[in-house]
Amino acid sequence: MFTAGNYVVAKSLEEAYQLNQKKTAGILGGMLWMRTGKRRYSTLIDLSALGLDGIKETENELVIGAMVPLRELETNETLRTYYGDAFLEAVRHIVGTQFRHMATVGGSLFGRYGFSDVATIFLALDCTVELYHAGEVPIETFLAQKPDRDVLVAVHLKKTPCKVCYQSQRITETDFPVLTCAVSRQESGWVFAIGARPSIAKRIENTLPYAPTAEEIAAFVAHADETLSFDSNMRGSEEYRRHLTRVFVRRAIGQLMEETR
Ligand SMILES: Cc1cc2nc3c(=O)[nH]c(=O)nc-3n(C[C@H](O)[C@H](O)[C@H](O)COP(=O)(O)OP(=O)(O)OC[C@H]3O[C@@H](n4cnc5c(N)ncnc54)[C@H](O)[C@@H]3O)c2cc1C
Structure with missing residues:
Protein backbone atom coordinates (compact mmCIF):
# COMPACT_ATOMS: atom_id res chain seq x y z
CA MET A 1 0.00 0.00 0.00
CA PHE A 2 1.21 3.52 -0.77
CA THR A 3 1.67 6.25 1.81
CA ALA A 4 1.34 10.02 1.48
CA GLY A 5 2.33 13.18 3.32
CA ASN A 6 -0.50 15.39 2.08
CA TYR A 7 -3.98 15.06 0.61
CA VAL A 8 -5.57 17.87 -1.42
CA VAL A 9 -9.04 18.02 -2.95
CA ALA A 10 -8.29 20.14 -6.01
CA LYS A 11 -10.58 23.13 -6.55
CA SER A 12 -9.64 23.52 -10.20
CA LEU A 13 -7.84 21.63 -12.95
CA GLU A 14 -5.14 24.31 -12.85
CA GLU A 15 -4.53 23.60 -9.17
CA ALA A 16 -4.44 19.83 -9.82
CA TYR A 17 -2.01 20.32 -12.69
CA GLN A 18 0.30 22.62 -10.71
CA LEU A 19 0.39 20.29 -7.69
CA ASN A 20 1.10 17.36 -9.98
CA GLN A 21 4.23 18.96 -11.46
CA LYS A 22 6.17 17.72 -8.45
CA LYS A 23 7.53 14.27 -9.32
CA THR A 24 6.57 12.86 -5.95
CA ALA A 25 2.91 13.96 -6.22
CA GLY A 26 0.18 11.71 -7.55
CA ILE A 27 -3.34 12.07 -8.93
CA LEU A 28 -5.97 9.78 -7.44
CA GLY A 29 -8.30 7.85 -9.69
CA GLY A 30 -10.09 4.98 -8.01
CA MET A 31 -6.77 4.09 -6.26
CA LEU A 32 -7.10 0.43 -7.18
CA TRP A 33 -3.88 0.15 -9.09
CA MET A 34 -2.05 2.71 -6.94
CA ARG A 35 -2.75 0.69 -3.81
CA THR A 36 -0.92 -2.31 -5.26
CA GLY A 37 2.32 -0.27 -5.07
CA LYS A 38 4.44 0.93 -2.17
CA ARG A 39 5.22 4.45 -3.33
CA ARG A 40 5.58 7.31 -0.91
CA TYR A 41 3.68 10.31 -2.36
CA SER A 42 4.35 13.84 -1.14
CA THR A 43 0.83 15.00 -2.14
CA LEU A 44 -2.20 13.05 -3.30
CA ILE A 45 -4.45 15.06 -5.59
CA ASP A 46 -8.16 14.27 -5.52
CA LEU A 47 -10.14 15.27 -8.65
CA SER A 48 -13.52 14.27 -7.27
CA ALA A 49 -14.78 17.86 -6.73
CA LEU A 50 -14.24 18.86 -10.37
CA GLY A 51 -17.36 17.36 -11.94
CA LEU A 52 -15.45 14.82 -14.03
CA ASP A 53 -17.66 11.88 -13.09
CA GLY A 54 -20.33 12.18 -15.79
CA LYS A 159 -20.53 10.34 -32.78
CA THR A 160 -19.33 8.59 -35.92
CA PRO A 161 -21.91 5.92 -36.77
CA CYS A 162 -20.28 2.55 -36.30
CA LYS A 163 -20.77 -1.04 -35.21
CA VAL A 164 -18.37 -2.44 -32.63
CA CYS A 165 -17.40 -5.94 -31.57
CA TYR A 166 -15.36 -6.64 -28.41
CA GLN A 167 -13.76 -9.98 -27.51
CA SER A 168 -11.21 -11.13 -24.94
CA GLN A 169 -9.67 -14.43 -23.94
CA ARG A 170 -9.04 -15.23 -20.29
CA ILE A 171 -7.74 -18.35 -18.62
CA THR A 172 -10.33 -17.89 -15.88
CA GLU A 173 -13.15 -15.40 -15.48
CA THR A 174 -11.91 -12.09 -13.93
CA ASP A 175 -8.23 -12.89 -14.56
CA PHE A 176 -6.14 -10.46 -16.63
CA PRO A 177 -6.78 -11.12 -20.33
CA VAL A 178 -4.50 -13.24 -22.53
CA LEU A 179 -5.60 -11.14 -25.50
CA THR A 180 -8.12 -8.38 -26.15
CA CYS A 181 -9.63 -7.43 -29.50
CA ALA A 182 -11.95 -4.54 -30.40
CA VAL A 183 -13.11 -3.98 -33.96
CA SER A 184 -15.25 -1.15 -35.28
CA ARG A 185 -16.79 -0.82 -38.72
CA GLN A 186 -17.60 2.69 -39.89
CA GLU A 187 -18.23 4.11 -43.35
CA SER A 188 -14.62 5.22 -43.60
CA GLY A 189 -13.46 1.64 -43.02
CA TRP A 190 -12.50 -0.79 -40.29
CA VAL A 191 -10.43 -0.23 -37.14
CA PHE A 192 -8.84 -3.24 -35.44
CA ALA A 193 -7.31 -2.83 -31.95
CA ILE A 194 -5.44 -5.68 -30.29
CA GLY A 195 -4.32 -5.50 -26.65
CA ALA A 196 -2.68 -7.64 -23.97
CA ARG A 197 -0.07 -8.62 -26.58
CA PRO A 198 0.92 -8.57 -23.62
CA SER A 199 1.89 -4.92 -24.14
CA ILE A 200 -0.51 -1.99 -24.64
CA ALA A 201 -3.20 -2.13 -27.33
CA LYS A 202 -2.25 -1.21 -30.88
CA ARG A 203 -4.13 -0.92 -34.13
CA ILE A 204 -3.60 -3.34 -37.00
CA GLU A 205 -2.77 -1.37 -40.13
CA ASN A 206 -5.36 -2.28 -42.72
CA THR A 207 -6.93 -1.32 -46.01
CA LEU A 208 -9.86 -3.69 -45.73
CA PRO A 209 -12.72 -2.15 -47.76
CA TYR A 210 -16.03 -1.41 -46.06
CA ALA A 211 -17.67 -4.39 -47.82
CA PRO A 212 -14.83 -6.86 -48.38
CA THR A 213 -15.13 -9.97 -50.56
CA ALA A 214 -14.56 -13.43 -49.06
CA GLU A 215 -11.08 -13.47 -50.65
CA GLU A 216 -10.18 -10.06 -49.19
CA ILE A 217 -11.29 -11.20 -45.73
CA ALA A 218 -9.34 -14.44 -45.99
CA ALA A 219 -6.20 -12.60 -47.10
CA PHE A 220 -6.53 -10.01 -44.31
CA VAL A 221 -7.15 -12.61 -41.59
CA ALA A 222 -4.18 -14.66 -42.76
CA HIS A 223 -1.89 -11.68 -42.09
CA ALA A 224 -3.80 -9.86 -39.33
CA ASP A 225 -1.12 -10.50 -36.74
CA GLU A 226 1.87 -9.60 -38.88
CA THR A 227 1.89 -5.83 -38.40
CA LEU A 228 1.99 -6.23 -34.62
CA SER A 229 4.56 -7.60 -32.20
CA PHE A 230 3.55 -10.19 -29.62
CA ASP A 231 5.33 -11.71 -26.65
CA SER A 232 4.96 -14.66 -24.32
CA ASN A 233 4.23 -14.45 -20.60
CA MET A 234 2.75 -16.68 -17.90
CA ARG A 235 -0.73 -16.33 -19.48
CA GLY A 236 0.09 -17.35 -23.03
CA SER A 237 2.75 -17.75 -25.69
CA GLU A 238 3.45 -15.40 -28.56
CA GLU A 239 2.16 -18.01 -31.01
CA TYR A 240 -1.08 -18.47 -29.05
CA ARG A 241 -1.66 -14.71 -29.11
CA ARG A 242 -1.11 -14.63 -32.88
CA HIS A 243 -3.57 -17.48 -33.27
CA LEU A 244 -6.17 -15.73 -31.09
CA THR A 245 -5.71 -12.53 -33.09
CA ARG A 246 -6.55 -14.29 -36.37
CA VAL A 247 -9.55 -16.05 -34.79
CA PHE A 248 -10.94 -12.89 -33.16
CA VAL A 249 -10.42 -10.76 -36.28
CA ARG A 250 -12.24 -13.26 -38.48
CA ARG A 251 -15.07 -13.59 -35.97
CA ALA A 252 -15.46 -9.82 -35.59
CA ILE A 253 -15.56 -9.21 -39.35
CA GLY A 254 -18.21 -11.92 -39.73
CA GLN A 255 -20.30 -10.57 -36.85
CA LEU A 256 -20.16 -6.92 -37.94
CA MET A 257 -20.97 -7.76 -41.56
CA GLU A 258 -23.91 -9.83 -40.40
CA GLU A 259 -25.19 -6.96 -38.18
CA THR A 260 -25.24 -4.47 -41.07
CA ARG A 261 -26.61 -6.86 -43.69
C1 LIG B 1 -6.34 -6.85 -9.30
C2 LIG B 1 -6.60 -6.00 -10.53
C3 LIG B 1 -7.08 -6.62 -11.67
C4 LIG B 1 -7.33 -5.84 -12.82
N1 LIG B 1 -7.79 -6.46 -13.96
C5 LIG B 1 -8.01 -5.73 -15.09
C6 LIG B 1 -8.49 -6.33 -16.29
O1 LIG B 1 -8.70 -7.53 -16.40
N2 LIG B 1 -8.72 -5.51 -17.37
C7 LIG B 1 -8.49 -4.15 -17.32
O2 LIG B 1 -8.71 -3.47 -18.31
N3 LIG B 1 -8.05 -3.57 -16.19
C8 LIG B 1 -7.80 -4.31 -15.09
N4 LIG B 1 -7.31 -3.71 -13.95
C9 LIG B 1 -7.03 -2.25 -14.00
C10 LIG B 1 -8.24 -1.46 -13.49
O3 LIG B 1 -9.36 -1.71 -14.30
C11 LIG B 1 -7.95 0.05 -13.54
O4 LIG B 1 -7.58 0.38 -14.85
C12 LIG B 1 -6.84 0.45 -12.60
O5 LIG B 1 -7.17 0.06 -11.29
C13 LIG B 1 -6.57 1.96 -12.65
O6 LIG B 1 -7.75 2.65 -12.39
P1 LIG B 1 -7.94 3.49 -11.03
O7 LIG B 1 -9.12 4.37 -11.24
O8 LIG B 1 -7.94 2.57 -9.88
O9 LIG B 1 -6.61 4.39 -11.08
P2 LIG B 1 -5.56 4.69 -9.90
O10 LIG B 1 -4.98 3.42 -9.37
O11 LIG B 1 -6.12 5.64 -8.93
O12 LIG B 1 -4.45 5.47 -10.79
C14 LIG B 1 -3.67 4.79 -11.74
C15 LIG B 1 -2.58 5.77 -12.26
O13 LIG B 1 -3.18 6.77 -13.07
C16 LIG B 1 -2.94 8.07 -12.51
N5 LIG B 1 -4.17 8.83 -12.73
C17 LIG B 1 -5.41 8.50 -12.32
N6 LIG B 1 -6.31 9.37 -12.79
C18 LIG B 1 -5.62 10.29 -13.51
C19 LIG B 1 -5.98 11.46 -14.25
N7 LIG B 1 -7.26 11.87 -14.37
N8 LIG B 1 -5.00 12.18 -14.86
C20 LIG B 1 -3.71 11.77 -14.75
N9 LIG B 1 -3.30 10.69 -14.07
C21 LIG B 1 -4.24 9.95 -13.47
C22 LIG B 1 -2.59 7.83 -11.06
O14 LIG B 1 -1.79 8.86 -10.53
C23 LIG B 1 -1.85 6.51 -11.14
O15 LIG B 1 -0.54 6.71 -11.57
C24 LIG B 1 -7.06 -4.44 -12.80
C25 LIG B 1 -6.57 -3.83 -11.64
C26 LIG B 1 -6.34 -4.59 -10.51
C27 LIG B 1 -5.82 -3.90 -9.26
Whole structure:
Protein backbone atom coordinates (compact mmCIF):
# COMPACT_ATOMS: atom_id res chain seq x y z
CA MET A 1 0.00 0.00 0.00
CA PHE A 2 1.21 3.52 -0.77
CA THR A 3 1.67 6.25 1.81
CA ALA A 4 1.34 10.02 1.48
CA GLY A 5 2.33 13.18 3.32
CA ASN A 6 -0.50 15.39 2.08
CA TYR A 7 -3.98 15.06 0.61
CA VAL A 8 -5.57 17.87 -1.42
CA VAL A 9 -9.04 18.02 -2.95
CA ALA A 10 -8.29 20.14 -6.01
CA LYS A 11 -10.58 23.13 -6.55
CA SER A 12 -9.64 23.52 -10.20
CA LEU A 13 -7.84 21.63 -12.95
CA GLU A 14 -5.14 24.31 -12.85
CA GLU A 15 -4.53 23.60 -9.17
CA ALA A 16 -4.44 19.83 -9.82
CA TYR A 17 -2.01 20.32 -12.69
CA GLN A 18 0.30 22.62 -10.71
CA LEU A 19 0.39 20.29 -7.69
CA ASN A 20 1.10 17.36 -9.98
CA GLN A 21 4.23 18.96 -11.46
CA LYS A 22 6.17 17.72 -8.45
CA LYS A 23 7.53 14.27 -9.32
CA THR A 24 6.57 12.86 -5.95
CA ALA A 25 2.91 13.96 -6.22
CA GLY A 26 0.18 11.71 -7.55
CA ILE A 27 -3.34 12.07 -8.93
CA LEU A 28 -5.97 9.78 -7.44
CA GLY A 29 -8.30 7.85 -9.69
CA GLY A 30 -10.09 4.98 -8.01
CA MET A 31 -6.77 4.09 -6.26
CA LEU A 32 -7.10 0.43 -7.18
CA TRP A 33 -3.88 0.15 -9.09
CA MET A 34 -2.05 2.71 -6.94
CA ARG A 35 -2.75 0.69 -3.81
CA THR A 36 -0.92 -2.31 -5.26
CA GLY A 37 2.32 -0.27 -5.07
CA LYS A 38 4.44 0.93 -2.17
CA ARG A 39 5.22 4.45 -3.33
CA ARG A 40 5.58 7.31 -0.91
CA TYR A 41 3.68 10.31 -2.36
CA SER A 42 4.35 13.84 -1.14
CA THR A 43 0.83 15.00 -2.14
CA LEU A 44 -2.20 13.05 -3.30
CA ILE A 45 -4.45 15.06 -5.59
CA ASP A 46 -8.16 14.27 -5.52
CA LEU A 47 -10.14 15.27 -8.65
CA SER A 48 -13.52 14.27 -7.27
CA ALA A 49 -14.78 17.86 -6.73
CA LEU A 50 -14.24 18.86 -10.37
CA GLY A 51 -17.36 17.36 -11.94
CA LEU A 52 -15.45 14.82 -14.03
CA ASP A 53 -17.66 11.88 -13.09
CA GLY A 54 -20.33 12.18 -15.79
CA ILE A 55 -20.94 11.29 -19.45
CA LYS A 56 -22.20 14.31 -21.39
CA GLU A 57 -23.71 14.29 -24.84
CA THR A 58 -23.09 17.23 -27.19
CA GLU A 59 -24.10 17.64 -30.83
CA ASN A 60 -21.08 15.74 -32.16
CA GLU A 61 -19.57 13.95 -29.18
CA LEU A 62 -19.98 11.92 -26.04
CA VAL A 63 -17.63 13.32 -23.41
CA ILE A 64 -16.61 10.83 -20.73
CA GLY A 65 -15.08 12.48 -17.65
CA ALA A 66 -11.86 11.08 -16.18
CA MET A 67 -13.58 10.12 -12.92
CA VAL A 68 -16.35 8.10 -14.57
CA PRO A 69 -16.21 4.59 -13.08
CA LEU A 70 -15.94 1.52 -15.31
CA ARG A 71 -19.34 0.39 -14.04
CA GLU A 72 -20.84 3.43 -15.78
CA LEU A 73 -19.25 2.38 -19.09
CA GLU A 74 -20.95 -0.94 -18.57
CA THR A 75 -24.44 0.35 -17.79
CA ASN A 76 -24.78 3.76 -19.47
CA GLU A 77 -27.74 3.85 -21.86
CA THR A 78 -26.28 6.52 -24.16
CA LEU A 79 -23.16 4.43 -24.72
CA ARG A 80 -25.36 1.44 -25.39
CA THR A 81 -27.33 3.41 -27.99
CA TYR A 82 -24.19 4.26 -29.96
CA TYR A 83 -22.01 1.18 -29.37
CA GLY A 84 -24.40 -1.65 -28.47
CA ASP A 85 -22.93 -4.07 -25.94
CA ALA A 86 -19.30 -3.28 -26.77
CA PHE A 87 -18.47 -1.37 -23.55
CA LEU A 88 -20.32 -3.85 -21.39
CA GLU A 89 -18.40 -6.70 -23.00
CA ALA A 90 -15.10 -4.85 -22.60
CA VAL A 91 -15.33 -4.27 -18.86
CA ARG A 92 -17.62 -6.97 -17.47
CA HIS A 93 -14.72 -9.38 -16.76
CA ILE A 94 -12.72 -6.84 -14.76
CA VAL A 95 -12.54 -8.24 -11.21
CA GLY A 96 -16.09 -7.63 -9.89
CA THR A 97 -18.96 -5.16 -9.75
CA GLN A 98 -17.77 -3.32 -6.62
CA PHE A 99 -14.33 -2.96 -8.15
CA ARG A 100 -15.79 -1.49 -11.35
CA HIS A 101 -17.76 1.04 -9.29
CA MET A 102 -14.40 2.43 -8.10
CA ALA A 103 -11.93 2.01 -11.00
CA THR A 104 -12.00 5.11 -13.21
CA VAL A 105 -11.63 5.79 -16.92
CA GLY A 106 -8.83 8.30 -16.22
CA GLY A 107 -6.78 5.89 -14.11
CA SER A 108 -7.34 3.09 -16.61
CA LEU A 109 -6.08 5.07 -19.59
CA PHE A 110 -3.37 7.12 -17.89
CA GLY A 111 -1.65 3.99 -16.61
CA ARG A 112 -1.32 2.58 -20.20
CA TYR A 113 -1.56 -0.94 -18.83
CA GLY A 114 -0.60 -3.64 -21.32
CA PHE A 115 -3.52 -5.81 -20.21
CA SER A 116 -6.09 -3.02 -20.47
CA ASP A 117 -9.51 -3.89 -21.86
CA VAL A 118 -10.38 -0.20 -21.45
CA ALA A 119 -7.53 0.99 -23.70
CA THR A 120 -8.45 -1.63 -26.31
CA ILE A 121 -12.09 -0.61 -26.65
CA PHE A 122 -11.34 3.12 -26.88
CA LEU A 123 -8.57 2.50 -29.42
CA ALA A 124 -11.06 0.94 -31.84
CA LEU A 125 -13.26 4.05 -31.70
CA ASP A 126 -13.01 7.53 -33.17
CA CYS A 127 -11.88 9.37 -30.04
CA THR A 128 -9.43 11.77 -28.47
CA VAL A 129 -8.08 12.11 -24.94
CA GLU A 130 -8.37 15.58 -23.38
CA LEU A 131 -5.35 16.50 -21.29
CA TYR A 132 -5.30 19.68 -19.25
CA HIS A 133 -1.94 20.90 -20.56
CA ALA A 134 -1.52 19.13 -23.93
CA GLY A 135 -5.13 19.53 -25.09
CA GLU A 136 -6.92 16.91 -27.20
CA VAL A 137 -4.70 14.11 -28.42
CA PRO A 138 -5.78 11.18 -30.66
CA ILE A 139 -6.17 8.06 -28.54
CA GLU A 140 -3.56 6.22 -30.62
CA THR A 141 -0.96 8.92 -29.96
CA PHE A 142 -1.86 9.11 -26.28
CA LEU A 143 -1.51 5.36 -25.66
CA ALA A 144 1.89 5.31 -27.38
CA GLN A 145 3.26 8.06 -25.10
CA LYS A 146 4.86 7.46 -21.72
CA PRO A 147 2.85 8.76 -18.71
CA ASP A 148 3.89 12.34 -17.89
CA ARG A 149 2.74 14.97 -15.35
CA ASP A 150 -0.39 16.07 -17.26
CA VAL A 151 -3.97 15.60 -16.01
CA LEU A 152 -6.40 13.49 -18.00
CA VAL A 153 -9.67 15.41 -18.07
CA ALA A 154 -11.97 13.43 -20.39
CA VAL A 155 -12.31 11.17 -23.40
CA HIS A 156 -14.15 12.62 -26.40
CA LEU A 157 -15.96 10.01 -28.48
CA LYS A 158 -17.01 11.36 -31.88
CA LYS A 159 -20.53 10.34 -32.78
CA THR A 160 -19.33 8.59 -35.92
CA PRO A 161 -21.91 5.92 -36.77
CA CYS A 162 -20.28 2.55 -36.30
CA LYS A 163 -20.77 -1.04 -35.21
CA VAL A 164 -18.37 -2.44 -32.63
CA CYS A 165 -17.40 -5.94 -31.57
CA TYR A 166 -15.36 -6.64 -28.41
CA GLN A 167 -13.76 -9.98 -27.51
CA SER A 168 -11.21 -11.13 -24.94
CA GLN A 169 -9.67 -14.43 -23.94
CA ARG A 170 -9.04 -15.23 -20.29
CA ILE A 171 -7.74 -18.35 -18.62
CA THR A 172 -10.33 -17.89 -15.88
CA GLU A 173 -13.15 -15.40 -15.48
CA THR A 174 -11.91 -12.09 -13.93
CA ASP A 175 -8.23 -12.89 -14.56
CA PHE A 176 -6.14 -10.46 -16.63
CA PRO A 177 -6.78 -11.12 -20.33
CA VAL A 178 -4.50 -13.24 -22.53
CA LEU A 179 -5.60 -11.14 -25.50
CA THR A 180 -8.12 -8.38 -26.15
CA CYS A 181 -9.63 -7.43 -29.50
CA ALA A 182 -11.95 -4.54 -30.40
CA VAL A 183 -13.11 -3.98 -33.96
CA SER A 184 -15.25 -1.15 -35.28
CA ARG A 185 -16.79 -0.82 -38.72
CA GLN A 186 -17.60 2.69 -39.89
CA GLU A 187 -18.23 4.11 -43.35
CA SER A 188 -14.62 5.22 -43.60
CA GLY A 189 -13.46 1.64 -43.02
CA TRP A 190 -12.50 -0.79 -40.29
CA VAL A 191 -10.43 -0.23 -37.14
CA PHE A 192 -8.84 -3.24 -35.44
CA ALA A 193 -7.31 -2.83 -31.95
CA ILE A 194 -5.44 -5.68 -30.29
CA GLY A 195 -4.32 -5.50 -26.65
CA ALA A 196 -2.68 -7.64 -23.97
CA ARG A 197 -0.07 -8.62 -26.58
CA PRO A 198 0.92 -8.57 -23.62
CA SER A 199 1.89 -4.92 -24.14
CA ILE A 200 -0.51 -1.99 -24.64
CA ALA A 201 -3.20 -2.13 -27.33
CA LYS A 202 -2.25 -1.21 -30.88
CA ARG A 203 -4.13 -0.92 -34.13
CA ILE A 204 -3.60 -3.34 -37.00
CA GLU A 205 -2.77 -1.37 -40.13
CA ASN A 206 -5.36 -2.28 -42.72
CA THR A 207 -6.93 -1.32 -46.01
CA LEU A 208 -9.86 -3.69 -45.73
CA PRO A 209 -12.72 -2.15 -47.76
CA TYR A 210 -16.03 -1.41 -46.06
CA ALA A 211 -17.67 -4.39 -47.82
CA PRO A 212 -14.83 -6.86 -48.38
CA THR A 213 -15.13 -9.97 -50.56
CA ALA A 214 -14.56 -13.43 -49.06
CA GLU A 215 -11.08 -13.47 -50.65
CA GLU A 216 -10.18 -10.06 -49.19
CA ILE A 217 -11.29 -11.20 -45.73
CA ALA A 218 -9.34 -14.44 -45.99
CA ALA A 219 -6.20 -12.60 -47.10
CA PHE A 220 -6.53 -10.01 -44.31
CA VAL A 221 -7.15 -12.61 -41.59
CA ALA A 222 -4.18 -14.66 -42.76
CA HIS A 223 -1.89 -11.68 -42.09
CA ALA A 224 -3.80 -9.86 -39.33
CA ASP A 225 -1.12 -10.50 -36.74
CA GLU A 226 1.87 -9.60 -38.88
CA THR A 227 1.89 -5.83 -38.40
CA LEU A 228 1.99 -6.23 -34.62
CA SER A 229 4.56 -7.60 -32.20
CA PHE A 230 3.55 -10.19 -29.62
CA ASP A 231 5.33 -11.71 -26.65
CA SER A 232 4.96 -14.66 -24.32
CA ASN A 233 4.23 -14.45 -20.60
CA MET A 234 2.75 -16.68 -17.90
CA ARG A 235 -0.73 -16.33 -19.48
CA GLY A 236 0.09 -17.35 -23.03
CA SER A 237 2.75 -17.75 -25.69
CA GLU A 238 3.45 -15.40 -28.56
CA GLU A 239 2.16 -18.01 -31.01
CA TYR A 240 -1.08 -18.47 -29.05
CA ARG A 241 -1.66 -14.71 -29.11
CA ARG A 242 -1.11 -14.63 -32.88
CA HIS A 243 -3.57 -17.48 -33.27
CA LEU A 244 -6.17 -15.73 -31.09
CA THR A 245 -5.71 -12.53 -33.09
CA ARG A 246 -6.55 -14.29 -36.37
CA VAL A 247 -9.55 -16.05 -34.79
CA PHE A 248 -10.94 -12.89 -33.16
CA VAL A 249 -10.42 -10.76 -36.28
CA ARG A 250 -12.24 -13.26 -38.48
CA ARG A 251 -15.07 -13.59 -35.97
CA ALA A 252 -15.46 -9.82 -35.59
CA ILE A 253 -15.56 -9.21 -39.35
CA GLY A 254 -18.21 -11.92 -39.73
CA GLN A 255 -20.30 -10.57 -36.85
CA LEU A 256 -20.16 -6.92 -37.94
CA MET A 257 -20.97 -7.76 -41.56
CA GLU A 258 -23.91 -9.83 -40.40
CA GLU A 259 -25.19 -6.96 -38.18
CA THR A 260 -25.24 -4.47 -41.07
CA ARG A 261 -26.61 -6.86 -43.69
C1 LIG B 1 -6.34 -6.85 -9.30
C2 LIG B 1 -6.60 -6.00 -10.53
C3 LIG B 1 -7.08 -6.62 -11.67
C4 LIG B 1 -7.33 -5.84 -12.82
N1 LIG B 1 -7.79 -6.46 -13.96
C5 LIG B 1 -8.01 -5.73 -15.09
C6 LIG B 1 -8.49 -6.33 -16.29
O1 LIG B 1 -8.70 -7.53 -16.40
N2 LIG B 1 -8.72 -5.51 -17.37
C7 LIG B 1 -8.49 -4.15 -17.32
O2 LIG B 1 -8.71 -3.47 -18.31
N3 LIG B 1 -8.05 -3.57 -16.19
C8 LIG B 1 -7.80 -4.31 -15.09
N4 LIG B 1 -7.31 -3.71 -13.95
C9 LIG B 1 -7.03 -2.25 -14.00
C10 LIG B 1 -8.24 -1.46 -13.49
O3 LIG B 1 -9.36 -1.71 -14.30
C11 LIG B 1 -7.95 0.05 -13.54
O4 LIG B 1 -7.58 0.38 -14.85
C12 LIG B 1 -6.84 0.45 -12.60
O5 LIG B 1 -7.17 0.06 -11.29
C13 LIG B 1 -6.57 1.96 -12.65
O6 LIG B 1 -7.75 2.65 -12.39
P1 LIG B 1 -7.94 3.49 -11.03
O7 LIG B 1 -9.12 4.37 -11.24
O8 LIG B 1 -7.94 2.57 -9.88
O9 LIG B 1 -6.61 4.39 -11.08
P2 LIG B 1 -5.56 4.69 -9.90
O10 LIG B 1 -4.98 3.42 -9.37
O11 LIG B 1 -6.12 5.64 -8.93
O12 LIG B 1 -4.45 5.47 -10.79
C14 LIG B 1 -3.67 4.79 -11.74
C15 LIG B 1 -2.58 5.77 -12.26
O13 LIG B 1 -3.18 6.77 -13.07
C16 LIG B 1 -2.94 8.07 -12.51
N5 LIG B 1 -4.17 8.83 -12.73
C17 LIG B 1 -5.41 8.50 -12.32
N6 LIG B 1 -6.31 9.37 -12.79
C18 LIG B 1 -5.62 10.29 -13.51
C19 LIG B 1 -5.98 11.46 -14.25
N7 LIG B 1 -7.26 11.87 -14.37
N8 LIG B 1 -5.00 12.18 -14.86
C20 LIG B 1 -3.71 11.77 -14.75
N9 LIG B 1 -3.30 10.69 -14.07
C21 LIG B 1 -4.24 9.95 -13.47
C22 LIG B 1 -2.59 7.83 -11.06
O14 LIG B 1 -1.79 8.86 -10.53
C23 LIG B 1 -1.85 6.51 -11.14
O15 LIG B 1 -0.54 6.71 -11.57
C24 LIG B 1 -7.06 -4.44 -12.80
C25 LIG B 1 -6.57 -3.83 -11.64
C26 LIG B 1 -6.34 -4.59 -10.51
C27 LIG B 1 -5.82 -3.90 -9.26
